[in-house]
Amino acid sequence: MNTTKKVALVVGAQGVIGRNLVEHLATLDDWDVIGLARRGGAAAQRVRHIAVDLLDPADAQTKLRGLEHVTHVFYAAYQDRPSWAELVPPNLAMLVNTLDAIEPVAAGLQHVSLMQGYKVYGGHLGPFKTPAREDDAQFMPPEFMFDQQRFLEARQAGKRWHWSGIRPAVVGGIALGNPMNLAVAIAVYASMSKELGLPLRFPGKPGAYDKLLEMTDAGLLARATVWAATEPRAANQAFNISNGDLFRWNDMWPKIARYFELDVAPPLPMSLDTIMADKAPLWNAMTHKHELQPVAYQHVSSWRFADFVFSWDYDMFGDGSKARRFGFHEFVDTETMLIGLFDDLRRRKLIP
16 A cells, blocks of 8 residues: 555445445545455455454454554444444444554554534434534433544544544435435335335324425535545534535425326325335335346345434434534535435436
8 A cells, every 4th residue: 555645444334424435535546445344345446445343352453453554544333222322332342442453553643533423412312402513512321422422532632643523414325234324215115105006105203294304415424524534623523514405305205206206195104114024025026027136125225214214303403504614615405416316226226
């Protein structure tokens, strides 16, 4: 590897966020990229992958001990667990094990980027203060993002490297098998509705259809993450990163239906996790009929995450002005983003 370049270590390189970050960094001539994930990944120009179990400190030490040229750590790993309290130990341990392995060997470490989200504001718990701002007071734990940030702040004290906290809204991107992928869930739900000759119904809570929310394009998020990691003024700061527009499902849902050439029926509360549980035969038939990529149904989408997003019968958005004040001015139109993602899924033959 060219030691004069910046070297990114992307932790969680196979998720929606990590994969798009790797792809963005790979387009920048002054970066080399190393991706970490449990299942590794396919090497490409200036990108290599390492398969590692970050919950195993010994495995982390063994696999990362040769990464002395790393200059920037982009941490986007996540392990799901059944309860808020159970999320804390594994998600803190993976970050601790990463830095325990990297910091002693990477003498030129400049920055550690921590991917967060609106859970920092309690957005997953119920109605919260909006627009959420980066300096809003924390709430009663458990919340693993608090533990991660406190660890990072304490670890950074007196060091030459800096940290940043990146807080996106729901991320729009494509990575099959990822537990938090709303656009794919919508596309598959709409495709199945069409296959069954049904109109497209919003399946969320009754109050969720008309509340304000926002999304974050995965490409925009990648660019903002690299900006925060390389902009001196952004050192040791947290930033809300979103597309820059707000929407309501009652306006967006008919536009999604038009894309799939579907009528819209009135909303009806339905747990997608429940009603989609028996749809593997339908998906297999659609795969054969439309000559789709042979993706196992269990890897197509996470219906539980879609249910979670569609349950927000309260406003869900943050104040994005801090990033603009510090110098990041990009924005993305959310409708255009969603249509682009649906087009991409069709091009890849992942939906009809």
